[in-house]
Amino acid sequence: MGEVLSIKSILGQEEPEHMNDSMSEVDDDSRPPEKCPHCGKALKYKKFAIGHFTFGSHLEKCDCSGAEAEREREMREKERLQQEEEARKRMKRIEELFRQSRLGLRFREKTFENYKIMPHNKKAFQTTLEYARNFAKYKEKGEGIFITGDYGTGKTHLAAAITNYLLGKYTPVIMGNVTKLLGNIKRTYDDSQYTETEILKELYTVDLLVIDDLGKEKPTAWVEEKLYTVINERYENYRPIVVTSNLELEEIEQRLENCGGAIVSRIIEMCMGVKIKGPDFRKQKLEKGRDV
Template identity: 40%
Template sequence: MLGDRIFWIPAAIPCKCPEAVEAAAREKAEAEEKERRKKEEQARLLVERLQGNSGMRGRFLERTFENFQTPDSQTARAKETAEKYADSFGNLERKKNGLFILGDIGVGKTHLSAAIANRLMKNGRPVMCMTMIDMLARIKATYDKREISEGEILKVYETIPLLIIDDMGKEPATEWGVSKIYAIINARYEGYKPTIVTSNYTDTELERRLTPPGGDDTTARATVDRLREMCEALVMEGQSWRSR
């Protein structure tokens, strides 16, 4: 507006000729493809970061549902249960939202738990998956380091969206080790945090395995009692893969 005069500036009218329409469509497709590639790269980097922080390494990262062998119907049902768990992770029941995967050596317990972890990380969900021995070793390692404390490590174990403890009860128990495992399990129990445990032992056998030689079994029983409340049992039977 200048004085009492008003100037109208017409908006540019896009050309509707076939060449212009084709060029606009091509530019739109190129922009969409660029955005798709950008999102794919972001997703890839996220998965790599999650894997790096997961505690998983080597063969753990190669175990998927796709390469899990199902030589019999019972093993196939176990795979179906585990895959359903992974795919419905965001909609699990609040209370009994974990798995206690029980079976003899070599029947595929670790493979299925790692497959769950890899599926969730592929979908952008943080997971920590390691043996009980490695978990305790990481805690012990903080005693000689200043850059990270025991409390910080425990906080990760207690709050990660999914914690997978492989081979619980494999090694002889100590009072220190059982007290740390109980603290982690109890914190996750109180916070309704999904937890998966694999073991060669039934719940009653695990109580004995988690009791230090000649020691009191109170902490061991409390730990297993929490797991009973937190986890659905998934029993795996059959011949060991390693002997096939």
């Protein structure tokens, strides 16, 4: 038996022929009992016994409600720490694979806290904040957001705010425009330490994929095919996406001639719509600068 061999290896002894290889617990009389901190019951120290060999002195568990509640808390804390460690490892892996397509420094600073709320964008702000705060609920349903609006209305800021919020909660997110996201795949054709399959797997399985400025990329057949593959894979497995675009869905369908209809159909089914109508923040900033 594996356990017996392991014990023999530790003890450096051979097993006697008459040894019973079934394991049991016996009292460890070399150590005085201790009181349960919850109910005061005297708890004995025990040892594991296999034949004549004993090992592993340990305090017996109390069956009182206080002791059971403490063990339950310890188990939940252990599970929480394990989940956090797994999340950190996943985050590290994603950053290694997508270091060129993750949030740049400018967008790492885009949060809900520093978003400029105005009458025309207040609803969009509230919708995206609620989505981030309740992402677990939306993730279960595979539901995302499609944010549309003119240039400079804050679409990317809101998408980056969702990303930053979730990253702060140890939720893996990949954000980038189509060109950058798919550029990692193209590099595998030349010289890369990762394969196309590995990179696609990350795009397929990451908790949230944020595609910024959809429709701005050059719509080649290869780009459309890969984009559809990624979106469809996530659609089939209830994995959400957040998409920003300055184009309406009809315009995206027309621009992506080969797979536009299928891509738009998936987006409609997967995402709630958020439309921002308002002035271009960048132009307003420039005009204010000229007035100074």
